[in-house]
Amino acid sequence: MAKVKVSGLTNYNDALNATNLGADFLSFSFIKESPKKVSEKLFLDITSKLPPFINCVAVFGRNKQKDILRIIKKYSIKNVQFNEEISSEICKSIKETQNIKIFKYFKINQESDILALASYKDIADYFVLSVDCINGQSSKDSYDIVLKAIDLKVPIFVDVDVMTQLDEIKNFVKNVNPYGFDSDSLIERLAKRKDYDKMSVFVKTSHGF
Template sequence: MSTKVKICGITNEEDATWAVNLGAHYLGLNFYKDSPRKVSPDLAARIAKKVPSFVPTIGVFVDQGPAEIVKIAKKVGLGGIQLHGEQTPDDCRAIAGELEVLLIKAFRVAEEKDLDPLAAYKDVVGYFLLDTRVEGLAGGTGQTFPWDLAVRARAFGKPVFLAGGLTPENVAQAIETAQPFAVDVASGVEKSPKRKDYEKMKKFIEEVKYA
């Protein structure tokens, strides 16, 4: 099965349309208050309406509670939820009980012991996402981690999204090493945190396709 592509940090309708037309499988909309790529629920809803149903929009949440997440997801019409931070397995169950969407739990990793928490979530989410652990940052670090950790993460029985410092220049090597279900990119295909770079997105998706 070919590796899927998630373009994260979409902030406008034009970039969403570009990403879909180039072949992205998922689009990420960030609701974290401190993210330079943050979108409001109203803007996210306008973007989501432009996206065909076969490309799920994934809401990125950092430490928001289940009630807030469910409220935003229903308003926007999200196709998936990506949880960064301290959400518990019970929080995940609460969200899954309210929404029929893809549920992704993100973990920040730098070494093998960082995979230990995955075990508690393997029965309550559908996917894991691995991002680079950088103190003080919840994601969007622009830095890579040892990709072989993603291979070990697959032992928990869930498809793995690989994130953290991916670019058109390194994504083929990342796929060869980690064999992930999907790759997730934000800063690696940007002109700025609010604008994607069309040529970088095109190159990234081409590199994934032929990896």
């Protein structure tokens, strides 16, 4: 059964629905340029009302290291996702000093892009891969890329937002069986609002139901 990560959460109702549907991780963006950015106050308002067992993930991009550290400490964050702008050195330093789990995001356009993952394999606890060629001519290319990434022995979340429909998850489970799946825009109803039915399908399909 693959794990489920629901990303781009901006309100309590969506976070609670994702929790009740069985999502394993809930992601909140602190990236300044992101249209899904949450303020620290909103993050606290949402997460303080969720059950204590929920795994929340704070997402950072070009944020200053001092700001990342301050937010991690202030809100006792245990899971952090770093997007492509963060170097392996910074990832390692923050992980070692803060005792957190790290999700490292990569955008993959071709098989050679997998080489960039190698310098993070002893640092990241999870990789999140957005594989552009999922919608290309050959699904096999996408499967091969993710399988090559799996060889690095770091649990892989496949970003499903580049898929055209949630049913494609079933093929990924059958042909690749990654550790988990991550979604944001594919399960939206409106900007900053998730669609309950789509989120339900995403969770159930990823979990193999």
